[in-house]
Amino acid sequence: MSSHYTLFLFTVFFILHSTHLTTSTPYLKLPLLKKTPLSPPSHLLAADIRRLSGHRTSLKSPLTSGAATGSGQYFANLRIGSPPQRLLLVADTGSDLVWVKCSACKNCSNHRPGSAFLARHSRTFSSHHCYDPQCKLVPHPNLPRTCNHTRIHSPCRYQYSYADGSTTTGFFSKETTTFNTSSGKETKIKNLAFGCGFRISGPSVTGASFNGAEGVMGLGRGPISFTSQLGRKFGNRFSYCLLDYTISPPPKSYLTIGGYSDDAVLNKFSYTPLVTNPLSPSFYYISIESVSVDGVKLPISSSVWSIDGSGNGGTIVDSGTTLTFLAEPAYRQVLAAFRRRVKLPPAEGPALGFDLCVNVSGVAKPRLPKLRLGLAGKSVLAPPANNYFIEAAERVMCLAVQPVKAGSGFSVIGNLMQQGYLFKFDLDRSRLGFSRRGCAVR
Numbered sequence: 001m002s003s004h005y006t007l008f009l010f011t012v013f014f015i016l017h018s019t020h021l022t023t024s025t026p027y028l029k030l031p032l033l034k035k036t037p038l039s040p041p042s043h044l045l046a047a048d049i050r051r052l053s054g055h056r057t058s059l060k061s062p063l064t065s066g067a068a069t070g071s072g073q074y075f076a077n078l079r080i081g082s083p084p085q086r087l088l089l090v091a092d093t094g095s096d097l098v099w100v101k102c103s104a105c106k107n108c109s110n111h112r113p114g115s116a117f118l119a120r121h122s123r124t125f126s127s128h129h130c131y132d133p134q135c136k137l138v139p140h141p142n143l144p145r146t147c148n149h150t151r152i153h154s155p156c157r158y159q160y161s162y163a164d165g166s167t168t169t170g171f172f173s174k175e176t177t178t179f180n181t182s183s184g185k186e187t188k189i190k191n192l193a194f195g196c197g198f199r200i201s202g203p204s205v206t207g208a209s210f211n212g213a214e215g216v217m218g219l220g221r222g223p224i225s226f227t228s229q230l231g232r233k234f235g236n237r238f239s240y241c242l243l244d245y246t247i248s249p250p251p252k253s254y255l256t257i258g259g260y261s262d263d264a265v266l267n268k269f270s271y272t273p274l275v276t277n278p279l280s281p282s283f284y285y286i287s288i289e290s291v292s293v294d295g296v297k298l299p300i301s302s303s304v305w306s307i308d309g310s311g312n313g314g315t316i317v318d319s320g321t322t323l324t325f326l327a328e329p330a331y332r333q334v335l336a337a338f339r340r341r342v343k344l345p346p347a348e349g350p351a352l353g354f355d356l357c358v359n360v361s362g363v364a365k366p367r368l369p370k371l372r373l374g375l376a377g378k379s380v381l382a383p384p385a386n387n388y389f390i391e392a393a394e395r396v397m398c399l400a401v402q403p404v405k406a407g408s409g410f411s412v413i414g415n416l417m418q419q420g421y422l423f424k425f426d427l428d429r430s431r432l433g434f435s436r437r438g439c440a441v442r
Contacts, residue, residue, distance in 0.1 A: 026181035027234055027258025030076050076217050076255070079178040080192070081122030086114055089217040091255065093319055096222030096282050097138065097160045098229075099168050099195030100215035116214060119196060124176040127155035127196070134193055137224050138172050158195055166202025168216075170195055182258075189233065193224050219255075220282030221427070227257055231427065234258035239424040240319065269424065269433040270379035276430075279311025280410075284425060286432055288315050288411070290374035291330060293337035300330045305411070315411040317418070317432060323400045324388060325412040331403035334371070338399060341369040347396040354398035361395040368397070373413075381434065387417050 076091045080100065087100050103116040111118065119125045128134050130147035135156035148154045156172040174191040181187050197215065200206055205216070218225045219238075227238050235258045275285040288305045291298045304327045307314040313327065326334060335355055344358035344366055360366040368385035375381060392398040400416050424433040 026183045026185070026187070027256060028179050028230060029182060029254050029256045075213055078215075078217065080117060080175050080194070081119075082124040082176050083122075084178045085117055085121065087117060087214040088114065088212065089215045090213045091217050091219060093219045093284070094282055095160075095162070095216065096218040096220040096225040096228075097158075097168075097195050097216065098192070098218050098224070098226050099160065099170070099197045101200060102170055102196040102198055104198065114214065117196065119173075122175065124190075125173065125196075126175075127171040127173045128193070130154045130156045132156060134174075134224075135172060137193075137222075138195070141169055160195060162202065162204050166204035166206070167200070168195055168197040168205060169199040170197040172196075189230065192229060218282075221276075221284065222282055225282075227427075230257050236427045237425055239422065241422045268437045269435045270375075270377075270381075271426075271431045271433045272375040272377040272379045274425070274427075274430045274432055275307075275314065275376075277307050277311055277314055283316040283318070283410075284432065285314045285316050285410075286413075287376035288330075288373055289376055291334060292372040292374070293334065294341055294369050295372075296337070298330075298333040298337060300333055304329045307410075312406075313410060315413060317413045317423070319415050319418070321412045321414040322416055323402055323412075324414045324417045325402045325404045325409075327411050328403040328405050330411070331401065334401060335399070338369050343367065344397075347393070347398075352392045352396070352398055354392060354400070354402075357392060357396055357398040359395060360397050366397065377431070379434075381413075381417075383417055384420070387419050390416065 075088050077086055078089050078098075078100075079086050089098070089100065101116045103111060103118055104120070105111060105118065106120070108118045108121065131154070138156070138158040139160060141157055141159040143157070157170070158172045159167055159169045161167045172193065173196045174193055177189045177192045179187055179189065195215075219227050222228060228236075231237065238255065238257045240255050272286050275287055277283065277285055285307070289302070291300055305313070305315060325331075338356055342356070342358055344360060344363065347357040347359045358366070368389050370382070370385065371388055373381040388400050389397045390400045400414075404411055418434075421434045421436060426433060
């Protein structure tokens with residue numbers, strides 16, 4: 001809950017096959033809202049590297065993409081307060097805190113609707129007291145402790161930092177939020193814990209990449225995240241389906257919080273355990289056990305995938321990173337295997353930032369090597385070639401995998417590698433399910 005949290009933002013198109021949601025318990029479904037087209041692959045590569053280099057019943061709500069800025073943002077509308085005020089938040093899988101820009105204005109007529117949360121305009125707003133147990137769940141500013149157990153005006157002050165040095169500071173508060181459930185009814189969730197931010201600084205939360213958002217919706221694994229808080233009511237799991245980002249017009253996309261039970265789909269799921277890294281508890285880690293190219297297992301030591309005592313290493317599944325990043329020893333093996341097996345001519349022209357690019361001019365269906373990732377739990381992720389080869393220029397396909405140096409971070413299964421799969425994060429059973437079924441354009 002400090003600077004080791006990198007701001008990982010959604011860069012993908014989520015959609016949940018609604019016909020498979022047959023549970024009698026209402027769930028929440030948040031639509032993903034896409035603002036603009038994606039940036040060129042070279043720009044997304046640069047944005048991914050910037051983000052990673054700083055690192056060491058159900059609810060359904062719309063989300064909007066800000067991918068064209070190169071930061072890979074997706075946005076969710078949150079209706080907060082009584083009466084509800086609608087604010088646009090960045091959906092972030094790599095942090096826990098839900099926070100919004102707040103204003104303490106007495107005369108708020110100069111604020112356009114949705115530009116900040118106006119606490120004075122809500123009859124249900126309140127700050128956590130500095131002695132509340134919930135106040136221990138957030139980091140605090142480096143100020144002399146002035147908490148007075150008896151005083152009524154002793155709010156819980158927080159200061160939440162991201163890896164690039166961006167911060168939000170304010171009062172850790174609670175408020176009523178309003179959602180539409182899968183049953184079509186409106187429901188109100190009381191006492192959603194969130195940060196009422198009065199001071200916001202840094203490029204991640206104020207620069208162009210923030211793209212007009214008024215806060216962040218933390219979707220990590222910690223107790224104060226959006227998914228954790230709502231999971232207590234709708235089921236401690238969430239799901240999404242990543243579709244090809246080149247589809248035009250883009251399909252409707254959703255992040256769904258809550259349970260579903262369609263045996264025809266569930267029986268086709270493969271499962272792998274979620275691993276916890278105590279030094280980066282917000283991320284969704286899995287264990288890679290083997291890598292194969294065209295059916296040939298590569299000689300990669302198991303130690304390449306392990307988490308060391310400093311919290312480096314391991315592999316996360318992240319919807320906010322576009323490309324896939326592998327620990328450098330594994331990456332070199334994968335790259336060499338692909339180079340041996342690709343029979344297409346190398347691409348000529350300006351460097352695109354990728355180590356392997358081929359010219360596919362005149363080839364209707366280029367033959368590209370098949371990649372298979374063997375995961376813990378005897379599950380296998382074997383995506384189609386379009387999930388790890390992208391068109392970086394006209395008729396030029398590049399391997400969308402990058403290296404991570406030892407001791408400098410972790411491997412990442414990015415959103416391109418996840419395309420076409422329905423992913424289910426089952427936090428009660430600490431496992432990740434994925435299936436090529438149940439993911440369809442609607």
